[in-house]
Amino acid sequence: MNKKVQFSDLGVRDYKDTWEFQEKLFQEILDIKIRNRREELSLETPNHLLFVEHPHVYTLGKSGDIDNLLINEKQLEVKGATFYKINRGGDITYHGPGQLVGYPILDLENFFTDIHKYLRFLEEVIIKVMADYGLKGTRSDGETGVWLDVGTPFARKICAMGVRASRWVTMHGFALNVNSDLGYFDNIVPCGIRGKMVASLNAELKVDKVDEEEVKQKVLKYFAELFEAEIVSKKIETLHL
Structure with missing residues (x-):
């Protein structure tokens, strides 16, 4: 089992470009697994973890309700935001400046084969960061x-x-509101859940800005601990493989 995770901080990147890049990495792992099964090989599958910050964008999961987007195309344009229907679970959410988005592209057979446990581990990473x-x-x-x-x-x-x-x-993965403009969430029913609010780390701490690099290091630390992974940094200049 390969517990090395290639980590890349992509900085600020367009949502669609990053989604397509994820798909390529995802398919690369699937192709290796299919070849291993067909040819009775034991080629190692890679694991990836991407950090990224997106310009204003709303994304709707495959089981989501479009009615949870509360503004029209013209209003999106005025707000400088884009919208995509995508292939993750969940309903609608927002990504934008000041938010840490993490995309783990893992072969769980290198760790454990339990999606429920995987989600609980991702939650636990963030819970530990909050405690700090x-x-x-x-x-x-x-x-x-x-x-x-x-x-x-x-x-x-x-x-x-x-x-x-x-x-x-x-x-796909998680989106942690660090220094997010929470006003953008007013344009959706976040995650399709009515009557509940959203929060950001800087607002909770009552500070103008939280050190985002510090938050990233904490997320990496707890991700490595929980998944018993070895984080290997990899610089990516272009998203085109």
Whole structure:
């Protein structure tokens, strides 16, 4: 089992370009697994973890309801935002500046073959990061992601999650609001859940800006610990393979 994870911080990148790049990495792993099975080989499958920040964009999961997007095409244009229907689980969410988006593209057969456990591990990574900042991140029954003040009228989501998996290979991932403009969430019913708010780390800490590099290092640390992975940094200049 290959527990090395090639890590790349892509910086600010267009959503569609990054999605296509994910698909290429995802397919590369699938192709190796299919070849291994057909030819009775044991070629090693790679694992990847991408960090990225997207310009304003709304994405709707395959089981999502388009009615949860509350603005039309012209209003999207005015707000400088784009919209995509995509192939992850979950409903609608927002990505934008000040948000840390993480895309683990893993062969879970290198770790464990349990999607439920995988999602709980991703949540636990963020819960541990929140604890480092003095915040109590928790899970909400039936609502994937990380929340604050669950069980109160002030429940709010600070990290959304949605994944796709095939043959135990994952893609898509999590979006942690670090220094996000939460006003952009007013244009959607976040994750299709009505009556609940969203949160950002800087707003919770009552500071203008949280050090995003520090947050990234904490996420990497806990990701490596929980998945018992070896993180190997890899610089990527272009998303075209």
